[in-house]
Amino acid sequence: MTDDQDTIDARRQFPQQWAEEVHGNHNVSFIDEYHASDWVGHFDGKELDNSEYKEMQRELISGFPDAQFSFGPVIVEGDTVAGHWQMTGTHTGEFVGVAPTERTVTVTGTFVTRYDEDGQALETWENIDQFGLLQQLGIAPEEFTLGGLARTLVNLVKSSR
Known part of the structure; x- marks a missing residue:
C-alpha cells in the first residue's frame, strides 16, 4: 500500500x-x-x-x-x-x-x-434534513402544504413553552 x-x-x-x-x-x-x-x-x-x-x-x-x-x-x-x-x-x-x-x-x-x-x-x-427531523418529532406535518407550514409554526411555538 x-x-x-x-x-x-x-x-x-x-x-x-x-x-x-x-x-x-x-x-x-x-x-x-x-x-x-x-x-x-x-x-x-x-x-x-x-x-x-x-x-x-x-x-x-x-x-x-x-x-x-x-x-x-x-x-x-x-x-x-x-x-x-x-x-x-x-x-x-x-x-x-x-x-x-x-x-x-x-x-x-x-x-x-x-x-x-x-x-x-x-x-x-x-x-x-431538518424538515424531516421536525416531521419525525411530530412538529411538522407529513405532507408539506401552506396550511401545514402554519401548523408547524404553531407547534414549534407550543413545544418551546
Missing part, C-alpha cells in the same frame, strides 16, 4: 472517528483536536465558528444522547472528504427548545470537509 493510499484510507475514517468521539463518548472537546482553530462551518446556509459548532453538538447530545452515526459512501479527493451520513437517536432531552417526545428519529445529511496536511478540518459544508 502506498503512502497516498494510507492517507486516503485514514481520511476516509475521519467522519466515523468524529462521530465515535463526539457522540459515542460525548466528548465535545475532541472538536478542538479535530478542527483547526480557524475552522469555518457552513451549515444549511449559516456560518459557524468552532465555539458555535461545539454548542450545536452539545444541543444535539442533550436532545439525542443515544445518537449513532453511520457514514457511506465517503469519498476522498486530495485534501477533501465528502459523504453522506445517517443519524438515529431517541429524543429524550430538550432539543433547540423542543421538549422530549421520546420518538426515535433517523436524519440524514451530506458533508464536504477540507483538511490540512496534519488531518485537521479547515472548512466544512453540510446540509441536514
Whole structure:
C-alpha cells in the first residue's frame, strides 16, 4: 500500500472517528483536536465558528444522547472528504427548545470537509434534513402544504413553552 493510499484510507475514517468521539463518548472537546482553530462551518446556509459548532453538538447530545452515526459512501479527493451520513437517536432531552417526545428519529445529511496536511478540518459544508427531523418529532406535518407550514409554526411555538 502506498503512502497516498494510507492517507486516503485514514481520511476516509475521519467522519466515523468524529462521530465515535463526539457522540459515542460525548466528548465535545475532541472538536478542538479535530478542527483547526480557524475552522469555518457552513451549515444549511449559516456560518459557524468552532465555539458555535461545539454548542450545536452539545444541543444535539442533550436532545439525542443515544445518537449513532453511520457514514457511506465517503469519498476522498486530495485534501477533501465528502459523504453522506445517517443519524438515529431517541429524543429524550430538550432539543433547540423542543421538549422530549421520546420518538426515535433517523436524519440524514451530506458533508464536504477540507483538511490540512496534519488531518485537521479547515472548512466544512453540510446540509441536514431538518424538515424531516421536525416531521419525525411530530412538529411538522407529513405532507408539506401552506396550511401545514402554519401548523408547524404553531407547534414549534407550543413545544418551546
